[in-house]
Amino acid sequence: MKTATVFRPLVLAAAVALASSAWFAPAQAADASSPVVKINDATAKADVNVETLRGNISVLSGSGGNIIVYNSAQGKFVVDAGIAVSKDKIAAVLNGIGPGPLKYLVNTHYHWDHTDGNAWMHAAGATIIGAPMTALHLSKSTRVDDWNYTFDPLPMAARPSIIVKGSKTMNFGGERIAIQNFGKGHTDGDLWVYFKQADVLALGDTFWNNYYPFIDNEHGGSIDTAIVWANKAIDASTDHTIIVPGHGATGNRADLIAWRDMLVDVRGKVATLKQQGKSLDEIVAANPTAAYDAKYGGFVINGGFFTKLVYDGLNGK
Template identity: 45%
Template sequence: MTNVYRLSRRGFCLCCIGATTMAATGGGWLSPRQSFAKALGIVEMIRADAAKASIKTYKLRGNVAILEGSGGNMGVLTGADGTLLVDAGITATRPRIMGALASLDNAPVKHLVNTHWHFDHADGNEWISREGARIIAHANTRKNLMAAVRVEDWNFNFPAAPSAAIPTETFSGEKTVVLNKSTLLLKHHPNAHTDGDIAVTFAEANVLHAGDIYWNGIYPFIDYSTGGSIDGTIREVEAILSDADDQTIIVPGHGHPVSNKSELRDYREMLVAIRDRVSALKRQKRTLEEIVAANPTAPFDQKWGQFVITPAFFTKLVYEGV
């Protein structure tokens, strides 16, 4: 992986955790407790870094595109009904987001879908809302944005979002939106990355935005503090696989933004194998430190463990859920 993910207030400082961990140990890992300590005070660093982020545009099929570089991968649907975004990125990248959107279509942003509440996906809610867009999200995303939330795995307290950033329209199971001659299916995938994850399918283009249920080529973060789980992640990846076919373009929340069913299947196999390895060690009454030392992720680290969430930290996240 060569891209640098710049995550803000609710993005949980993923890139800096990995970078700080590796730098502090000369290529090794800090303990989970040490890593958490390094997370403190990092939010403003992330915001400052995001202010310099470049945005890369990927045109997919029809009038669907992806913007990469502002937190999570952002979906774009253009047309006469106004531009629709899937996720809002980080506010500091607003000028470059607007430039990228203008290169696709000059229509104003009228609709925004949040795949979940994390700030690398919802920081831009406020400015996009003030531009006149309505915000659609799962009810739990609205709940999490409205409240002060503590994420234990980052030892960090996140304040409630501004009122303008709160989703104006919510749903609980599935919702269909028809815009720009496209049919969008918004589907809740419970207790995966968070308790409010949704996937967005652009039916005619056969493009599926999976949000942070899927991290392409990197170990994922699981937010247990707001309802995420390793078993739920695996279950909902399997659900997305069932909804896709071999021609579906699958967009991950992080990692290279253009993926497919085969790569998502590899991701699922990695999650299952590591979950089973960590679970077996935990049943043997091994401590977390002993399990980390056993390196249960070793067969997968070269492909999945080179960025963002370190093997040791991902082992800790899986340990919490088995």
């Protein structure tokens, strides 16, 4: 397996672009340019890199979320589409993987850094698969206050036409591919994709390896449902399973367990402080993520903002 660190270019570019963004200082969101714009600008300058996993499966990084590609004689099965500004770079990497056409594209959720490339990938031949709520969000204007941004609807052709409400198994190019919808996760419309023969599990943004995750409380996600999804992925994997996060380097079950344990611990600390009547500002000041900031706070979400996301997800609890 090729072990080059393929995620670092976007990490560096995005970190520079986001240093003063709303993701680091959510209270100033209305006064700062949207982090979506900053990330798009950084992505336009970033290389798209490829890491070979196993079983003709590769992961591309450098365009928003990780993109997983299964290459076969029948064509390519892709998980997530990245950001459209990377179209030419992604297309070049896909052509380098093999000459076969795009056949299927799974959107693990609706966020633009995983779906912005839907239109061109569909035009190149991909039938798009997604959860019901992903299809809904992509069909209308969607506001994400935490990002200070309103997303326009995608054209109908760029939305999922195969809808996964529970589970779907596909036999494609000699690989058995299981797509699973467990309900609300980090949004209200997450999917994971498991390549059974290769034993590769693509989790989308229900796993951010070595980073604090964004949790979309505005659209059905919460810390509790994020933990549920992490537990299900731990139960479904073994020490042999390659686990591909939505963001961060390719990982394994031990990485996922450590990340889940962090979620559980921070959730418990925030919940305890909230039950004591502490305000959000007081809880952030108490620094409940202190033990984890060095490991997980190095990308677009720091400990203070992650604390806010956890707090917001505990409304009424």
